[in-house]
Amino acid sequence: xxxxxxxxxxxxxxxxxxxxxxxxxxxxxxxxxxxxxxxxxxxxxxxxxxxxxxxxxxxxxxxxxxxxxxxxxxxxxxxxxxxxxxxxxxxxxxxxxxxxxxxxxxx
Amino acid sequence: xxxxxxxxxxxxxxxxxxxxxxxxxxxxxxxxxxxxxxxxxxxxxxxxxxxxxxxxxxxxxxxxxxxxxxxxxxxxxxxxxxxxxxxxxxxxxxxxxxxxxxxxxxxxxxxxxxxx
Numbered sequence: 001x002x003x004x005x006x007x008x009x010x011x012x013x014x015x016x017x018x019x020x021x022x023x024x025x026x027x028x029x030x031x032x033x034x035x036x037x038x039x040x041x042x043x044x045x046x047x048x049x050x051x052x053x054x055x056x057x058x059x060x061x062x063x064x065x066x067x068x069x070x071x072x073x074x075x076x077x078x079x080x081x082x083x084x085x086x087x088x089x090x091x092x093x094x095x096x097x098x099x100x101x102x103x104x105x106x107x
Numbered sequence: 108x109x110x111x112x113x114x115x116x117x118x119x120x121x122x123x124x125x126x127x128x129x130x131x132x133x134x135x136x137x138x139x140x141x142x143x144x145x146x147x148x149x150x151x152x153x154x155x156x157x158x159x160x161x162x163x164x165x166x167x168x169x170x171x172x173x174x175x176x177x178x179x180x181x182x183x184x185x186x187x188x189x190x191x192x193x194x195x196x197x198x199x200x201x202x203x204x205x206x207x208x209x210x211x212x213x214x215x216x217x218x219x220x221x222x223x
Contacts, residue, residue: 043213091208
């Protein structure tokens with residue numbers, strides 16, 4: 001199974017800061033990677049699909065890049081409503097695997 | 108509006124069985140692959156199983172293969188998960204999700220608690 005290593009596991013940043021989250025795949029997954037935001041008690045929300053395509057309705061401060069084994073999610077200017085846990089998901093081959101999650105807190 | 112509504116969760120003893128259902132609306136259910144994803148309390152997301160649009164392709168996570176069965180009824184816009192030989196570590200919120208490669212819609216989930 002493909003392992004997804006997500007880092008950091010948590011971070012704390014100020015409003016307006018640039019935040020970077022990374023997912024590394026144990027083998028190449030082309031661009032079959034999605035990024036999800038989950039707030040407490042809520043279902044995850046798709047932010048990015050195909051590694052770098054912004055889902056409709058998602059604020060433009062979210063962006064992502066990568067291909068193969070290294071992927072990055074960037075929040076260009078952190079906002080209070082971005083406090084959440086973020087997950088990556090590889091959909092290249094079964095079993096699909098999620099990253100362990102990154103909890104983003106606002107200082 | 109896409110809606111996925113799960114039901115069938117509850118409290119079950121170890122070794123017991125439970126059948127989850129998901130009713131879909133707001134899209135052409137028969138043309139989409141569907142999945143179950145679970146989340147144990149305070150833990151991360153875990154993919155459970157995938158079924159293709161016409162049920163030709165079915166995949167399971169290793170820890171659930173042989174115990175869980177995913178199925179669908181396109182005439183009823185419904186997805187199912189039959190769970191047998193349940194274990195304490197199967198305790199989680201089980202969510203019905205849409206997509207192949209990318210999950211684009213999630214239900215709110217149904218809680219399954221396995222405890223004696």
